[in-house]
Amino acid sequence: GGRLMEAVVVDRQRTALECVQYLRDQRVGTATFLPLDTLKVKPLEERLRALGPGYRLCADVLQCADAVRPAVLFAVGSAVVCDDLDGARDLCFNRNEKVKAVTLSGAVISKAGLMTGGTTSADLDKASRWDAREFEALAR
Known part of the structure; x- marks a missing residue:
């Protein structure tokens, strides 16, 4: 995460x-x-909406309550969701976009070019805790 x-x-x-x-x-x-x-939420980089097929602004695909939207936008910034790692690598290294790229499978390339992927037990624990909290909230 x-x-x-x-x-x-x-x-x-x-x-x-x-x-x-x-x-x-x-x-x-x-x-x-x-x-x-x-x-203080930075404005989205509008030009990133025109990257082409396989690329979407994270802010455009996340769904959340309007009340917390500023916090979500603050957290994701102008990160780009890419269909796969090849697309993320192309975006960050060949097209030289200085953005955080996140793939549908969870791999991340930071603005600095650091690559993160795989799954740790801590990530799974965080995700299951979050799912459990979401479920409890929905159940109410």
């Missing part, structure tokens, strides 16, 4: 500060908070 995969979206900065204070007071670890009232 990405660095913000486990970030917590909160309504405002004050809530984030209270949460950080609670974590510190209880000595129960750290978390990253995305306060909706102060989040």
Whole structure:
């Protein structure tokens, strides 16, 4: 997952500060908070919408509640979803686009050209935890 995969979206900065204070007071670890009232979302790079077949802006394919959309846009930025690793490699290395490219199978090429792929047990655990939380929310 990405660095913000486990970030917590909160309504405002004050809530984030209270949460950080609670974590510190209880000595129960750290978390990253995305306060909706102060989040600075960079504009999407519109030109990336015209890359052609096999390429889509992540922001255009993700579905989420309007209330949390700024946090989602902040997290994904102008990342591009590519059909496969060959397409991602072509985009980043041959076409020299300085973007984060993510394939449908989960491989990632960072803006700096670092490649990440495969699956760790931690990723599977995070994904199953997220699925369980989503299921609980849907069940309510």
